[in-house]
Structures are given as C-alpha cells and as structure tokens.
Amino acid sequence: MNLELARAVADAILYEGYLLYPYRSTSSKNQSRWQFGVVGPPGAEERGLGEASSMAMQTVLSNSASRESTHAPRLIVHLRFLQLQRRQLYDENGTAVDRLDLGGASWVSWDEAVEQEVEVTLDLDALTAGTTLTEKVPTTVEVEPLTAGDGAEAGRVVRRTWPLSAELSATVRPHGDHAVLELQVHNVHPDAVGDKETAVRHSLIGAHVLVEAHGVAFVSMVDPPEEAADLVAGCRQDRCWPVLTGAPGDTDLLLGSPIILYDYPEIAAESVGSLFDATEIDEILTLRVMTMTDPEKAEARATDPRARDIIDRCDAMSPDELQQLHGAVRDPRLPMEAPFAASAGPSAGPSAEVPWWDPATDTSVDPVNDSVVVDGVVVSRGSLVTVRPKRRADAQDLFFADRVARVTAVLSDVDGGTHVALVLVDDPAADMHEWYGRYLYFAPEEIQPLEAEPKEDRS
Secondary structure, three states, rough: OOHHHHEEEEHHOOOOOOOOOOOOOOOHHHHOOOOOOEEEOOOOOOOOOOOOOOOEEEEEEEHHHHHHHHOEEEEEEEEEEEEEEEEEEEEOOOOOOOOOEOOEEEEEEEEEEEEEEEEEEHHHHHHHHHHEEEEEOEEEEEEEEEOOOOOEEEEEEEEOOOOOEEEEEEEEEOOOOOOEEEEEEOOOOOOOOOOOOHHOOEEEEEEEEEEEOOEEEEEOOOOOOOHHHHHHHOOOOOEEEEOOOOOOOOEEEEEEOOOOOOOOOOOOOOOOOOOOOOOOOHHHHHHHHHOOOOHHHHHHHHHHHHHHHHHHHHHHOOOOHHHOOOOOOOOOOOOOOOOOOOOOOOOOOOOOOOOOOOOOOOOOOOOOEEEEEEEOEEEEEOOOEEEOOOOOHHHHHOOOOOOOOEEEEEEEOOOOOOOOOOOOOOOHHHHHHHHHHHOEEEEEHHEEEHHOHHHHHHO
C-alpha cells in the first residue's frame, strides 16, 4: 500500500492557500486564506459568516478482492484537516502587540494552523446499517517566553486553539459484485458563531479523507469498468471528489479531495518543496521570491516558519536546481488513435521515432496537407463542414452550432489527439482570421462534412 505517495498529494491539498506569495502577513493576499475544504460550524454559511458545515462523497467498491482475502473486508478512514491556531505576541508588560523585534530577530502575531488526523477502522459488513462517529478536538494554550540579549524575559508568544467537534458517517449499499460507499463529514460545533473570525476558529480547514481498502477494491470514478459505469454515474459528490491514489494501478487507496483531480495525482519530481500558492508554477514563484528585497524577506521569515523555509530554500538554490524547474517531457503517447486518426493524406500524425520537440527533424506532420476521415469522408484544408459541438463544449463553442465552416488545417497534439482548425464561412472577417491564424478548434467528432449530409440539408 503506497500510503506515503497518497499523503504527499494530500498534504499539498491540506496546505492549499495556507500562505500565499509574497508570504508576508501584511500582504492583502494573506488576509483571505483557507480557500478549499473548509467545513464550517452549523449556521455559518446561512449567515454569511463561513463555509458549509458538511462535505460528502460517494464511490464504488468492487468485491472481487474479497474472494482472495481470508480476512473480513474493512476500511481505514483518515479524516485530515487543519485547526486554526492563533499566535499572539505580548511585550514585557503583558500588552498584546502585532510585532516584536529582539536581538535581530522578529516575530509577528499571525494565524497558524495545526495538523489534525482522525483514523477510524470500519468493518465493511457492518456498514450496511450505517455508522456515525463523533470526534472532538479540545482547546489548547501554549506559552513560549521570549528573551532579550541579556537573557531577561522581553515578551512571550501565546499559541491558542479553539475546540472542534465533527461527525464522520459511513454507509454501504450492496449492488451484486459492487457496492456504493458514502462518507459524510459534518461539523457539529454546538455553539452559534457571531462573526467570521469565530467561524474559522471552529472550522475544519483543508478537510479531506484518505481511505484504505482491505479485502475490497475501489473503482475509478473517472474511468470505471463497463459493469460499474451505471453505479458510478449515479454517485453524487458534495464538496468532496474521490480519486484513486497511490502508485498507478493501485485500487486499495482513495483520496476524497475538496478539489477535482484525476486518478493517481502526484507531486512533480522537479518540485523541491511546497510553495502553498494554488496552481502557480514553481519556477515562476521561485523567481519572484528571488526578486524580494531583504526587508521583505525578513518580514516573510517573521510571518511563519513555513515562509522562512521557502525564503531560505529559494535563496540557496543552485543554477542547476533552478534549471530543473524549467520544464520536463512526460513520455507523450505520440501515435494517433482510431477512429479519427485514419488519414487519407501523406501523413498519419507524428511518429514515435521522431522527437516531437524538434521541428527541424519532424517532417511527419503537415497541418496544411494532413487530413482526417470523418463519417467516411476525407476532411482536409478547404473542406466545408458543419459545426456540431458536443456536451463538453464550452459556452462560446455552442454559439457556432450548425454553422458552416471551412477547414484551414488538421493538427495533431503530442497526446495523439486530432484537432480541426476552422473559420466560419459567413463571417465577414473570415479572411482576416485566417491570415492572422485566429481559428476555431474542434475535435473531428464535432464536425460533419457537408459531403456526408443529404442535399436538402446543405447550406
């Protein structure tokens, strides 16, 4: 079981938005934190003070693994989240202050976070009736004295958390060789909250679940087998999206994520450490950190220990380490696939023997002359087609439904996909768009050759 691989991705989700560039407490970006996976106290959402008080997911289990196991099937659920911790500074007189400077070091008052994890083992056979478990996290107060250069106490840091109370519910509904598992997380804080600050203190932050399966297997919710497709289609998700995790091919680990991911998400090997700033590119953020002034870096170091680590790591990066962030090739699958890869032209897409990143040697692709077969008709530059956007089209694509267009090129990407570049026939600016290369792009299944349409339907 590749639990550590799963935890690496889960930790990235856990700290999503925890600390945003430029990593200073005075930055406006860091005044609004905790973007994803916040499960707020009851009533906070309705009053505009916080997030919804629950999250839930449904996923499909396969019983095939249970036939090979001598143990009763069970699930181990790891409910993980951050708990807000207030770091408040006090001077030597006991007065609360926003900042202290002592002996060349600086501290600032700041909202930190404490990692929390609740682990629960569930007997799968007992879950048909459902089960609900309540977990409570108590208040904590820690005091750290701060001393001046002569050793005398010059202030103190007080770290405080507030109580949390959560319920984890699990239910299993058998369906032949499969079963639907539903997990729900509810914040059941007993007291009403009166403001946003209090609401976040009693919230589960970055909440998600990691689930281990023993004696059963998880079914992919992204690409389910045919026999489980209907069950998967009937599953509903509420602020929690289940994906297979661990090593590719594993079916015994599931991540219930507050953001939608693909199966087997992973941390890029080139990344040298967490930057906490959503989907920003490591190289860009690292270069930005390097442009910060020394006073800005000092303020970031005083804001949070994790900010200090980021600044120190970026300052210490070698040219080779920085170059490693510049990009990587991920074994693209170059050969094009049926049914739209069949070409009647001189080429059938890029060749696996020719590096796709070297246009000087790659002569296997010629968008101007390449073609693709759609409904038995060869489509290439100059062909007239009718646009038929599919469900996955965005709103702008739908504006072009049933419009007649002229093909300007047939292109292939490094993943083996085919794309048809179009300009609309009745667009007064069609010639200009073609001259500038401003095309509309559709997949072959989203166009219908005019040659394939009945005469009475032709434009």
